[in-house]
Amino acid sequence: MYYTDSDKRTIDNCRFCFMCRHVCPVGMVTGSEANNARARAELISLVNRGFPYTADMAEVVYECALCGACTTQCCTGFDPLPFTKHARMAALSEGIAPAYINELLDRIEENGSAYPAVDNPELAEELASLPEKADVLLFLGNAAAVCPESAVAAVRLLKKAGVTFAVMKEEPDCGMDLADLMGPAEEARQVLLAAAEKINAVGTKTIVALSPDSAKVFLREYREWGAPLNAEVKTFPAFIVELWKSGALNFKNTGETVTYQDPFRLARELHETEAPRELIRACGNLKEMYRHGEEAISCGEGTIGLYRPDLTAKMAARRMKDAISTGAMTIITACPTSCAALRSAEGLTVKPLEVFLLEHTC
Numbered sequence: 600m601y602y603t604d605s606d607k608r609t610i611d612n613c614r615f616c617f618m619c620r621h622v623c624p625v626g627m628v629t630g631s632e633a634n635n636a637r638a639r640a641e642l643i644s645l646v647n648r649g650f651p652y653t654a655d656m657a658e659v660v661y662e663c664a665l666c667g668a669c670t671t672q673c674c675t676g677f678d679p680l681p682f683t684k685h686a687r688m689a690a691l692s693e694g695i696a697p698a699y700i701n702e703l704l705d706r707i708e709e710n711g712s713a714y715p716a717v718d719n720p721e722l723a724e725e726l727a728s729l730p731e732k733a734d735v736l737l738f739l740g741n742a743a744a745v746c747p748e749s750a751v752a753a754v755r756l757l758k759k760a761g762v763t764f765a766v767m768k769e770e771p772d773c774g775m776d777l778a779d780l781m782g783p784a785e786e787a788r789q790v791l792l793a794a795a796e797k798i799n800a801v802g803t804k805t806i807v808a809l810s811p812d813s814a815k816v817f818l819r820e821y822r823e824w825g826a827p828l829n830a831e832v833k834t835f836p837a838f839i840v841e842l843w844k845s846g847a848l849n850f851k852n853t854g855e856t857v858t859y860q861d862p863f864r865l866a867r868e869l870h871e872t873e874a875p876r877e878l879i880r881a882c883g884n885l886k887e888m889y890r891h892g893e894e895a896i897s898c899g900e901g902t903i904g905l906y907r908p909d910l911t912a913k914m915a916a917r918r919m920k921d922a923i924s925t926g927a928m929t930i931i932t933a934c935p936t937s938c939a940a941l942r943s944a945e946g947l948t949v950k951p952l953e954v955f956l957l958e959h960t961c
């Protein structure tokens with residue numbers, strides 16, 4: 600009852616296939632045969648043939664980072680993410696989801712977000728001078744809690760470019776974490792609907808999403824789940840490229856050698872790989888990592904870090920080795936949770952794109 604015909608077709612193809620096993624960032628660090636698309640498909644195919652769905656199976660379902668590397672790698676066009684999300688919905692509905700998932704969901708329900716309240720004086724000072732409403736709304740998303748320096752730098756960049764913009768005083772949670780944790784469950788849809796109502800009430804024309812997580816859920820789930828936003832949604836790098844090309848912002852190239860970690864939501868789900876690169880190349884010398892762009896290996900960003908920080912730490916440490924081997928001294932990220940994940944690993948200096956750009960403005 601939880602799986603669509605498309606899910607069942609994907610499951611029955613993936614369970615006989617192993618062709619994306621080598622790109623799974625979770626499998627790379629656990630070495631477990633359970634951590635890839637085929638293993639999950641095998642488990643769910645058993646359930647679809649009458650075997651009980653057990654807590655052990657649900658645990659494996661939640662060990663997927665939903666990074667989409669398997670989908671990008673799949674030559675035959677299968678996408679294991681929808682059946683994985685439906686398997687999460689089933690696990691919650693049948694009461695077999697891991698305890699840490701239920702605890703996280705309780706926290707989100709209680710606090711309205713998975714993240715602690717933001718208490719950053721520097722950010723508060725930057726936001727204090729902004730208008731209540733404007734044609735451009737900067738949506739901070741999880742950046743404010745996870746990587747406040749990127750939020751501060753983003754606000755300063757827009758001010759420097761002369762953009763009149765607003766930031767909501769009580770920004771709702773965008774719902775990306777809930778969508779990952781629950782799949783397309785009605786409870787998650789209701790949260791998106793409520794957030795869309797609040798955001799639409801601002802009456803803005805353009806929403807600039809600082810976090811790729813917010814950009815992705817606004818552009819995908821909000822539309823697909825019937826919670827449309829009445830404004831055009833742009834990612835932060837794409838918006839900054841427009842400002843730069845219009846002459847509102849200028850950067851100086853210092854020749855600093857850096858590398859760049861593509862966040863999977865930006866690169867694979869929104870197919871945005873060039874905007875950050877154009878900006879980085881305007882400021883320094885970009886050295887690419889092993890598997891980058893749409894083929895990037897996740898550093899453990901996204902929702903998985905909220906409930907399996909052990910896996911995120913391992914993925915970040917593995918990815919940091921790829922970054923070190925470029926010879927760069929700095930790794931740039933365009934995603935708050937990527938920044939936080941990579942900072943848990945020893946190696947290069949990790950810098951949010953917004954901070955790097957602000958340092959290079961002239």
Ligand code: SF4
Binds near residue numbers: 613614616636673677
């Ligand atoms: S996603 Fe494609 S490559 Fe991966 S297991 Fe399924 S069919 Fe094979």
Ligand code: SF4
Binds near residue numbers: 624662664668679
């Ligand atoms: S979505 Fe990512 S983490 Fe999940 S199975 Fe595919 S490659 Fe592995």
